[in-house]
Amino acid sequence: MKFKYSKRFRKQFQKLRASEQKRFWSRLELFIDQPNAKLLHHHVLQGKYAGLHSINIGGDLRALYLEKDDQLILFELIGTHSQLYG
Numbered sequence: 001m002k003f004k005y006s007k008r009f010r011k012q013f014q015k016l017r018a019s020e021q022k023r024f025w026s027r028l029e030l031f032i033d034q035p036n037a038k039l040l041h042h043h044v045l046q047g048k049y050a051g052l053h054s055i056n057i058g059g060d061l062r063a064l065y066l067e068k069d070d071q072l073i074l075f076e077l078i079g080t081h082s083q084l085y086g
């Protein structure tokens with residue numbers, strides 16, 4: 001499986017603390033091994049972000065992604081619940 005990151009995701013990621021960035025990479029490894037692990041709270045979104053998927057990075061931090069096909073995941077956004085959902 002390949003992963004890509006939108007320009008907006010990369011900008012948001014750079015603003016995260018180093019510990020949050022490290023946690024993202026750790027959760028990404030878990031996502032690769034066990035995409036439906038309970039720790040990720042993986043779910044498909046509706047409304048404003050319909051079609052995107054959300055995974056829990058830890059605490060209040062979420063990463064939103066789009067499945068382009070069976071082999072490509074495009075991470076679109078990363079931020080706290082309030083930053084993403086208002």
